[in-house]
Amino acid sequence: MVRRFSGVGMGIAGADADQWRMAAQAVEQAGFKTLWGNEAIGGGDIFVRAAVALGVTESLTVGSGVANMWSRPAVTAGAAARALDEAFPGRFVLGLGVGFRPMVEAAGMTWINPLGLARRYLEGVEAAGGAARVLLAALGPRMIGMGGEAADGVIPHSMPVAHTRATRITIGDDPLLVVGLPIIPATAREETRERARSLLPALRMPTSPYAVALDDLRAAGGHVGAPGSDELLDQLCVPADPGAVAQRVREHQAAGADHVVLQPVSPSFDESWGAALRIASVPELLAGD
Numbered sequence: 001m002v003r004r005f006s007g008v009g010m011g012i013a014g015a016d017a018d019q020w021r022m023a024a025q026a027v028e029q030a031g032f033k034t035l036w037g038n039e040a041i042g043g044g045d046i047f048v049r050a051a052v053a054l055g056v057t058e059s060l061t062v063g064s065g066v067a068n069m070w071s072r073p074a075v076t077a078g079a080a081a082r083a084l085d086e087a088f089p090g091r092f093v094l095g096l097g098v099g100f101r102p103m104v105e106a107a108g109m110t111w112i113n114p115l116g117l118a119r120r121y122l123e124g125v126e127a128a129g130g131a132a133r134v135l136l137a138a139l140g141p142r143m144i145g146m147g148g149e150a151a152d153g154v155i156p157h158s159m160p161v162a163h164t165r166a167t168r169i170t171i172g173d174d175p176l177l178v179v180g181l182p183i184i185p186a187t188a189r190e191e192t193r194e195r196a197r198s199l200l201p202a203l204r205m206p207t208s209p210y211a212v213a214l215d216d217l218r219a220a221g222g223h224v225g226a227p228g229s230d231e232l233l234d235q236l237c238v239p240a241d242p243g244a245v246a247q248r249v250r251e252h253q254a255a256g257a258d259h260v261v262l263q264p265v266s267p268s269f270d271e272s273w274g275a276a277l278r279i280a281s282v283p284e285l286l287a288g289d
Helices: 017-030 046-055 074-087 101-106 114-127 141-150 161-171 189-199 209-219 230-236 242-254 269-279
Strands: 005-011 034-038 061-068 092-097 134-136 176-184 259-264
Touching: 005 061, 005 269, 017 034, 017 046, 017 269, 034 046, 034 259, 046 061, 046 074, 061 176, 074 092, 074 114, 092 114, 114 134, 114 141, 134 141, 141 161, 161 176, 161 209, 161 242, 176 189, 176 242, 176 269, 189 230, 242 259, 242 269, 259 269
Parallel strands: 005 034, 005 259, 034 061, 061 092, 092 134, 176 259
Antiparallel strands: none
16 A cells, blocks of 8 residues: 555445446556445455455555454454455555444444454454554544554544544554545535535434544544534535545645545445546546655
């Protein structure tokens, strides 16, 4: 994975193997160097999708952004990551996340302390042989701190630039900071906000990690819009306008992000990756070091 670079992220639940294969090839041909896949509990296996994408591309790095810890035991995740590392050296990044309590309980499982789960899971992955690079999905300061110490870095998503700045201060200079930026496939500001409200349900949960992290930022004096406000939506996501995307990427990079994942948010997989390809018209989003 190249630092100071922009990659593309897509959910895997709505895509069949042919769509995922085609999208991976199109993303690489457009000039992006990384593709990230996100899974939900029972919504498809990110390791299988990663193998599909790696097998049909030449140099594309593929990351799980993220693999849900509730979907498989840690030893299984570690073994799968090790197998991908062996088959495609240097081209896989293991991103892990604890998920959200309502979704875990809806799947019939019992929620446990997320910090304890994350620590034990990271230890289990390492015991199984580990992965070349492991990132931890993190929004709150304690999870962020764990990612900076027990993993290679963190991968927060759907947070304002102020959160990126605070995260970099917490983890220090060396750990990787990979930021997920929601892209709404719309151009008009009002349509972008309306779609964001409907497509980012976790932001409406008062006790979700997102809401808690945003409250923490406000309490610390960060400039963060009020819950549910247009200002907040504008801070969290951008329309699928190449210029607006490039500006927000620059802001996150200036705040300390190593890598920005452009995540088109849409129920339609075709619309999502189509938006990603349009964004690729901005050369600076494809440049890294």
